[in-house]
Amino acid sequence: MPERHELVISKIVLDVLKPHTPTIIDFAKALSGVKGVNRVDVSILEVDTNTETVKLVVEGYGISFDQVRDAVQHMGAAVHSVDQVVVERPQQR
Amino acid sequence: MYLIISRLRSLRQSIETVLQYSGKGGMVRRYFITNGFDGAMSMLGIILGVGLFGGTGSLTVVTAGLGAALAMFISGFMGTYLTETAESRRRIKELNETMLVDLSSTVVGSAGRAGALIAALLQGLGALIFGIAVLSPYLLSIYVRVLEQWAIPITIGMGVMVLFILGASLGRLTRQGVVETGVKTAAVGGVTAAIMLLIDMML
Numbered sequence: 001m002p003e004r005h006e007l008v009i010s011k012i013v014l015d016v017l018k019p020h021t022p023t024i025i026d027f028a029k030a031l032s033g034v035k036g037v038n039r040v041d042v043s044i045l046e047v048d049t050n051t052e053t054v055k056l057v058v059e060g061y062g063i064s065f066d067q068v069r070d071a072v073q074h075m076g077a078a079v080h081s082v083d084q085v086v087v088e089r090p091q092q093r
Numbered sequence: 094m095y096l097i098i099s100r101l102r103s104l105r106q107s108i109e110t111v112l113q114y115s116g117k118g119g120m121v122r123r124y125f126i127t128n129g130f131d132g133a134m135s136m137l138g139i140i141l142g143v144g145l146f147g148g149t150g151s152l153t154v155v156t157a158g159l160g161a162a163l164a165m166f167i168s169g170f171m172g173t174y175l176t177e178t179a180e181s182r183r184r185i186k187e188l189n190e191t192m193l194v195d196l197s198s199t200v201v202g203s204a205g206r207a208g209a210l211i212a213a214l215l216q217g218l219g220a221l222i223f224g225i226a227v228l229s230p231y232l233l234s235i236y237v238r239v240l241e242q243w244a245i246p247i248t249i250g251m252g253v254m255v256l257f258i259l260g261a262s263l264g265r266l267t268r269q270g271v272v273e274t275g276v277k278t279a280a281v282g283g284v285t286a287a288i289m290l291l292i293d294m295m296l
Contacts, residue, residue, distance in 0.1 A: 017192055019188050019192070019196075019201055021113060021114050021116060021201070022113075022114055022200065022201075026110075048191075049191075050187060050188055050191045051188070051191055051192060073194075073199060074199055074200060075199065075200055075201075076188075076196050076199040076200055076201030076202070078192050078193070078194045
């Protein structure tokens, strides 16, 4: 049975509320700069007058949730819920 | 040289991003031209008003023109800064209430503050640059004395040209006829000059 701290996050799916600007393109680019992130997928789920709800999928290896959340908040968005998390054992690299 | 161009491109990109995030991109372009139009027209009026008055030297016209240009810059800057800062605060407050988070320390909040400042600077510069462009024949005539006797017709020509460029830019921006819009704004300058000349002849 592996120790819990040995596991690393490889995928996080978040429900995020953001203003219309920055656009999802700038939003995705900003998140791709987070350490450990290799792929960012942003899909718009709902559009309101001032805001939009997006599904944010962040994939990579050894992703820090705190850093992802900080990057989301820095772009003026708010994490509503964490809908999915994938963790895996550290790979021998 | 390459480094300077690269820095300028980067600066332009940053300004465009800030204006996009603050929602002031379209407004800045429109009002830069509007303020430029105001600056050019006001300067044309001041130069013709002062210059047509007999015995007025180039230095007097230039001093009056520079004073007016500075006043237009400050007026454009302060007017826009105060209104756009208030508008940005309202926008951020509205977003804060919608999202139930404080956006003041995010890129959206920073862009709102910086966007108001950039918009104000561009509005002030619009009036200053185009005003000085119309004044340039008189500025030059201080150093090239022979130009002094031709300063008024050259100024009218310069004013009409600047107004044409502004109109054409507006036409390009609004995707209307570039030449048509340019001719319209140039005609406004031409008519103003004609009225001023008529008043001068009557007095």
